[in-house]
Amino acid sequence: MVPPERLRVGMVGAGYIARWHADAVLATPGLRLTAICDRQQDAAEGLATAYGVTAFTDIDAMIGAGVCDAVHILTPPQSHHPLALHCLRRGLHVLVEKPAALSMSELEEMVATAEAEGLMLSICHNFLGLPSYQKLRKITAEGKLGLVSSAQINWSFPLPPLRSGPYGSWLTDQTRNLLLELGPHPYSLAVDLLGPLEIEHVSLGQWIAMPGGGKRPQSWRILARAGNVDVTIALSLVETFDDRSVVLRGSTGMARLDYASDTLVATGDNSAELVLNPLLKELERASAHLREGLRNAALQAASLNQKSPYGLSFRRTIAAVYEGLRKNKPDPRFAPATALNVMRAISDSLALLPPLPEKRTAPAGTPKPKVMVIGGTGFIGRNLTRRLVERGHDVRVLSRGAAGPFGDISDHVEMMGVSLLDEDALARAMEGMDCVFNLARSNDRNWKDALENDVGTALRISRAARRAGVSRLIYTGTIASYNMSDPSRVITENTAFGDMSKRNVYARSKAECERRLMDMHDGEGAPLVIARPGIVVGKGGPLQHWGIARWHGSGTARLWGKGQNVLPFVLADDVSDALIALMDCPEALGESFNLVGEPMLTGRDYFDAIHQRLGARLNVSSSNLTMLWATDQLKQLLKEQVLRRRDAGGMILADWKSRGHLSRFDNGKARRMLGWAPEANRDNFLRRAIDEARLFW
Numbered sequence: 001m002v003p004p005e006r007l008r009v010g011m012v013g014a015g016y017i018a019r020w021h022a023d024a025v026l027a028t029p030g031l032r033l034t035a036i037c038d039r040q041q042d043a044a045e046g047l048a049t050a051y052g053v054t055a056f057t058d059i060d061a062m063i064g065a066g067v068c069d070a071v072h073i074l075t076p077p078q079s080h081h082p083l084a085l086h087c088l089r090r091g092l093h094v095l096v097e098k099p100a101a102l103s104m105s106e107l108e109e110m111v112a113t114a115e116a117e118g119l120m121l122s123i124c125h126n127f128l129g130l131p132s133y134q135k136l137r138k139i140t141a142e143g144k145l146g147l148v149s150s151a152q153i154n155w156s157f158p159l160p161p162l163r164s165g166p167y168g169s170w171l172t173d174q175t176r177n178l179l180l181e182l183g184p185h186p187y188s189l190a191v192d193l194l195g196p197l198e199i200e201h202v203s204l205g206q207w208i209a210m211p212g213g214g215k216r217p218q219s220w221r222i223l224a225r226a227g228n229v230d231v232t233i234a235l236s237l238v239e240t241f242d243d244r245s246v247v248l249r250g251s252t253g254m255a256r257l258d259y260a261s262d263t264l265v266a267t268g269d270n271s272a273e274l275v276l277n278p279l280l281k282e283l284e285r286a287s288a289h290l291r292e293g294l295r296n297a298a299l300q301a302a303s304l305n306q307k308s309p310y311g312l313s314f315r316r317t318i319a320a321v322y323e324g325l326r327k328n329k330p331d332p333r334f335a336p337a338t339a340l341n342v343m344r345a346i347s348d349s350l351a352l353l354p355p356l357p358e359k360r361t362a363p364a365g366t367p368k369p370k371v372m373v374i375g376g377t378g379f380i381g382r383n384l385t386r387r388l389v390e391r392g393h394d395v396r397v398l399s400r401g402a403a404g405p406f407g408d409i410s411d412h413v414e415m416m417g418v419s420l421l422d423e424d425a426l427a428r429a430m431e432g433m434d435c436v437f438n439l440a441r442s443n444d445r446n447w448k449d450a451l452e453n454d455v456g457t458a459l460r461i462s463r464a465a466r467r468a469g470v471s472r473l474i475y476t477g478t479i480a481s482y483n484m485s486d487p488s489r490v491i492t493e494n495t496a497f498g499d500m501s502k503r504n505v506y507a508r509s510k511a512e513c514e515r516r517l518m519d520m521h522d523g524e525g526a527p528l529v530i531a532r533p534g535i536v537v538g539k540g541g542p543l544q545h546w547g548i549a550r551w552h553g554s555g556t557a558r559l560w561g562k563g564q565n566v567l568p569f570v571l572a573d574d575v576s577d578a579l580i581a582l583m584d585c586p587e588a589l590g591e592s593f594n595l596v597g598e599p600m601l602t603g604r605d606y607f608d609a610i611h612q613r614l615g616a617r618l619n620v621s622s623s624n625l626t627m628l629w630a631t632d633q634l635k636q637l638l639k640e641q642v643l644r645r646r647d648a649g650g651m652i653l654a655d656w657k658s659r660g661h662l663s664r665f666d667n668g669k670a671r672r673m674l675g676w677a678p679e680a681n682r683d684n685f686l687r688r689a690i691d692e693a694r695l696f697w
Contacts, residue, residue: 007031007322010062012083013074014038014047017097021072021124022051024314031322034067041421042442042453050445059083063090070325072124073097076170077180081106088113088121095122095321098184099346100339107343111336120330122321123339125188129316130309132264132292133189136246136257139266140193146252150230151194153186154245157260158554159237162208162216163694164542167405168377168415175204175216176350178237183349186233187342189246189259192333194226197345202352206238206697211382211540212407218697222349238697239543239554262309263292365411369396371583372430374420374461375439377404379541380476380533380575384437385413387576398429423460430468435583436461438475441510450509458513462526470527472589473517474582477532479568479594479665481511485657487565492666493592504651507658514592521590529582530592533575534568534665538688541572543695547661548603549620556619561660563603563622568665570597571688574678581674588673596665597678600685609686616696629656 009025011018014036025033037056038044048055056062070093073083081101084094094114100123101107114121127133139145159182161172171181190197204217220235236243244260253268265288270280300308317334324330332338371388375381376397382405388395389412396414397404406413418425420440430436438461442453458475465473481497489495500508514530521528535547548567549557578595582588601609604620611617632651670676679685 005030007069007325008034008067010035010037010068010071011047011074012037012059012062012071012087013076013097014040014043015074018047018072018074019050020311020314021074021318022047023311024318025072026051027315028319028322030326031318035062035065037062040419042449046444046449046453049449059086063087063092068092070095070322077102077177078170081110084110084121085113088117088119091117091119093120093122093325095124095318095334097124098126098188099180100184100343102180104340104343104347107336107340111340114336120321120325121336122324122330122334123336123342124314124317124321125184125192125334125338125342126310126313126317127185127259128188128192128333129313129318129320130259130262131312131316132257132262133246133259135264136248136255137193139255140248140250144253144266145248145250145255145268148194148229148248148250150232150249151190151226152232152234152245152247153190154234154236154243154247155182155186156234156236156240156243158239159218160542160544162210162218162237163239163697164540165211165379165382165405166377167211167382168399172210172216175353175356178216179220179235179346179350182235182237183233183346184342185244186235187345188333188338190224190226190231190233191338191341191345193246193248194229194231196341197224197226197231197348199224199345199348199352202349204353206236208694208697211405212409214407224345239695241555242553259313260309261292262296262312263289265289265292363408363411367394367396367410367412367414369394369414370432370434372396372398372433372436373439374398374437375441378439380536380572381437381439382540383538383572384439384576384579387573387580389413391580396429396433398426420457420460423464426461426464427467430464430470433465433468433470435472435474436465436470437579438473444505444509447505447508450505451512454509455512455516459516459520462517462520462528466524466526472527472529472583474529474531474579475513475517476579477514477530477592478507478510479532479534479596480507480658481514481532482663483654483658484661484663485654487662489663490666491594491663493594493669502652504655507655518590527589529588529590531575531579531582532592532594534570534594534596535661536570536572536575537690537693538572539692539694541693541695548606550623555616557607557621559603559620559622559660561623561625561657561662563620565660565662566599566602566664567606567661568596568599569601569606569685569689570595571679571685573688574676578670578674578676578678581676585674591669591673593670593674594665594667595670595676595678596667597685598667598680599664600680600682609690610695613686613690614696625656625660626653629653632656 025031035054036044036048037059041057044055071087073096077099080096084096087094201223203221206218207215218237222233224231246257248255255266257264267285320331321334371393373381373385376385377399385395389409394412398418404415418429444450482491497511500511517528520526544551549559575595607620
């Protein structure tokens, strides 16, 4: 099939990775982004609006509209095989995200179907598109490293879902899924550089217990051979320094590719005398690092960070894929033959794993819930659900999927997959419920999307609760809606949010949810209570908490401001206890509560405690909030004027200063009305917030 002059490309899946693909398509001459398809209407419409294309919620409707010549399949891995087959059989070229499939047989069927239909199937091993990788490939082929004898390929990058969720996803459901998801990166580099792999040994370690039962490894060590080359592939998923690299050692020299940063440093011996030899070797290495650093800095500055290493990897990959389509000569890096060798090596590695107990045996019994938690698989939601069960309640948890991290208490927790866009389904799910906790939130980039996804969802849940006869709806807002920029201010529930029209989207959206829900309470008698948690910490929470600092990697944090003011920390257990108390407090109806713990820690105190108690010294620095605001204003101006971004929008100075939580909170209302007693002992607080929180591994 001869491709048209300008190929029309559609995206199937509107998750995180879709924006990288969409930006790459827009940057590639001869391509036109035409459609976004996702079963979740809010996700499809949000992304489609940002790029000015058509949104679909049904793939057959998108194909039937005749708006695509090719599709990118960016959905969860278990759907890659059926979606690829479907699109190929409907006459579309397919680029599928890694992993291409879940087994050799699935991938072989995809390849055979593409060949039978005369269409191109490509696999997005995006790091193979990096310019520095191409240089490594070139110097290796030219023999500049001599005879290569060994290769070390590292993927050392934290995987927070193993420690803080979200749980119940495909990624964490089984041990094998971790390698299927992450393995294609290092395996594709090894296969493309060195050829097919013969797997000799697989070792797993640094195990972590999963909520609901089972354990998962956070380190993988794979020993393999590619011809006469010894290959070691190492995956480290703990809170570790980012080291995504390829090291090749040859008879003449050594090369190290940092494929996260798109830098290549090659060194070799020199013929200088003994005294000068080590000096010249280090100078060569230093000059290479300087050269690569300056090149990257210049590239990102000139492109306004549109050509970051990760973004550039997608741009080069997608450009190469479609160049191969136009010339009817697929690029070997992204062609089925490479993908088959990658999948074969991963399958051989998985075959060497011993039998693993993936899940704990579920307890017998059928839950009879009277309490519902919407957003029950998130950090606070998981804690609340377990706390409710401890108090003798059976719980119905609403989530997009039907699986969750409650296998060990499944006799008391019922999982139900319901779309938050379907008010009728929500009302049916709430039938028989006495109390509904709404912990749902959306991540919107602009006010229009927030009104549809966040505010609209909160109102649907409230209407559904009234239709179902729910006695009490407890909505979780956020203290971020307050203006916390004044250090002399003490905030109580009587403190007004003030003018929200120029605040950031998240703070404004949550405040608007509160306002409209309270209007429904006052005007229609909707049984509402509002809770606003502070900076929530504790078991199952993330190390990289953005309420405390701005994170630059797993071990580097920049405090919001000087970090010398006391922050509104609160334990997750204490938040859950307050939420449960709100179920039965008659005076709480129509009221709001700021759930903030006792004042005791600054940001610096928190990080000092991590060092003292866990032995982990993080790289922590302070910041100037006014300078951060000024920098943000410049970034947004460039995005709007140069990149023509429709969703660009900066934060006002009060927002940036509020990030520092400069104002203090009075939690007296919750203590008086609910009998709430958040942890007041500093050592006990630190034990529960740090020692027991699994912040690292």
